Each structure stands twice: as C-alpha cells, then as structure tokens.
Amino acid sequence: MLYDWSLASANTPFAIQIEFTNDLATRAYQWLQKLDRTKVLHLGAASYVVPSSEPKMDTSLWVQYYHSMSWNSYGEFIDWLNSVRLVDFSSLTPPLFCSCKYGLKEYSCIHSLGLIMMWDHRKVPQALGIRRGKGRPKKVKLALTKD
Numbered sequence: 001m002l003y004d005w006s007l008a009s010a011n012t013p014f015a016i017q018i019e020f021t022n023d024l025a026t027r028a029y030q031w032l033q034k035l036d037r038t039k040v041l042h043l044g045a046a047s048y049v050v051p052s053s054e055p056k057m058d059t060s061l062w063v064q065y066y067h068s069m070s071w072n073s074y075g076e077f078i079d080w081l082n083s084v085r086l087v088d089f090s091s092l093t094p095p096l097f098c099s100c101k102y103g104l105k106e107y108s109c110i111h112s113l114g115l116i117m118m119w120d121h122r123k124v125p126q127a128l129g130i131r132r133g134k135g136r137p138k139k140v141k142l143a144l145t146k147d
C-alpha cells in the first residue's frame, strides 16, 4: 500500500490546467447566444462585467454603484451584488475568476468560457457551430460560368 501511494504522485501528477468539459462548452455557447453583448462592460485591467441570469439593474448602473458604493440598504446591496458576474482574466490562462457560484468553486463557468468564445479564443463546440450539410460538399465551379 505504501509503495502504491509513493508512486501515485508520479503516475497521476497534479492537474496544471483546467479541462473545460464539452457540457460546459455547450452551456457557455448557449449563454453567449442569449447574451446582449453591449451589456458586457470592461471594468478595468482584465476585469469584465456580465449580466447575471436575473439582473435587477443594468450593467452600466452597476458600474456606477461599483465606483460610488452608495447603497441605501442591505437589500439594495444584495440586488446590486446579484445583478452581474465579475469575470477576471488577469491570470491570462485558466483558472479564470468569476464571481458566480460555479466560477468560485470550479474555476470554470459559462461566463468565463462564454467570453473566451466571444473573443474567438476558443472554438465553438462542433455540434453547435455551423456544420456542413449531408453529403459531399458542392463542387466549386469556375468563375464566370453558367449552370
């Protein structure tokens, strides 16, 4: 047993990068299709603000509160807190930071992955992207010829 244990770290080393599962990629792509891209705001450095699933306020108003920090009540603060997700790309490579519960726990969520897709840094899953139709691709005709 001790022998197995001593070899375990050599055979299965620590993960040094996050694996995005296809399921997450699919959900991130779906999220991206519904996302109003004008609501994605650059907060500063490598930080971005994206609307949450149930926003109580617009992202631009959210940023105003972010700078002023002038909430009138705890309830108002909670509404503000839950209105957006804060995504941070300052580490350049995964793990990426997102303030949603999945981002905090698993370092990979639809928001961070969705933004990466939006910037074309990561390919859309094949099953969801534009696929070629059935059969052979159409033969490309010479220019200036008639059918």
Ligand SMILES: [Zn+2]
Pocket: 085, 098, 099, 100, 101, 102, 103, 109, 110, 111, 112
């Ligand atoms: Zn997230």
